Amino acid sequence: MSGAEPLRRLAVGVVVERRRATSRWGDMIWRPVAVLGGLPEAAPWTALSDGGDATIYYAGPADIELHRAETDGYRRNLLSGAPSIWVALQPTGGDPPYAIACVTADPAEGESLTEAGQAIVEAVAMPEPLRDAVAAFIAEHHVERGFEKRRRDRADPEAMARRAPRTGGEHE
Numbered sequence: 001m002s003g004a005e006p007l008r009r010l011a012v013g014v015v016v017e018r019r020r021a022t023s024r025w026g027d028m029i030w031r032p033v034a035v036l037g038g039l040p041e042a043a044p045w046t047a048l049s050d051g052g053d054a055t056i057y058y059a060g061p062a063d064i065e066l067h068r069a070e071t072d073g074y075r076r077n078l079l080s081g082a083p084s085i086w087v088a089l090q091p092t093g094g095d096p097p098y099a100i101a102c103v104t105a106d107p108a109e110g111e112s113l114t115e116a117g118q119a120i121v122e123a124v125a126m127p128e129p130l131r132d133a134v135a136a137f138i139a140e141h142h143v144e145r146g147f148e149k150r151r152r153d154r155a156d157p158e159a160m161a162r163r164a165p166r167t168g169g170e171h172e
Contacts, residue, residue, distance in 0.1 A: 004068075015035070018030050019031075090118065
């Protein structure tokens with residue numbers, strides 16, 4: 001995630017699933033299952049389908065922010081063979097039970113969302129309209145940067161050498 005303002009925002013709708021758990025430690029499992037390339041007319045937390053053990057909800061809108069500095073990550077994502085969008089949900093402790101914390105097309109940012117915490121993070125398939133929009137952004141803003149090997153400073157072999165004990169100081 002870049003600290004600069006994004007050059008483009010893509011509005012998406014987030015779809016989540018609530019499934020009955022087969023565990024004694026919890027009743028329900030929640031997870032993001034899709035993003036929509038655009039916003040539906042439905043209100044957030046509208047049930048889209050109810051199949052007995054699982055219910056699919058439209059969780060609400062979110063923006064995918066595209067930054068010029070992240071084009072290499074977007075490009076690797078599109079070339080991966082299975083382009084993904086990462087969705088993070090944060091528990092609210094109320095109703096609705098989760099809020100959309102982040103939605104990103106950058107694999108590095110998606111991985112960073114999985115670090116220790118309470119968020120539920122899933123990678124979902126990137127819809128075709130989003131692939132096209134991300135590819136157009138890359139074509140317009142990507143700058144190829146060559147690898148530049150840094151030179152290390154020469155080590156001073158005497159820096160960590162043993163020194164003779166001091167004599168005649170004021171602490172003796």
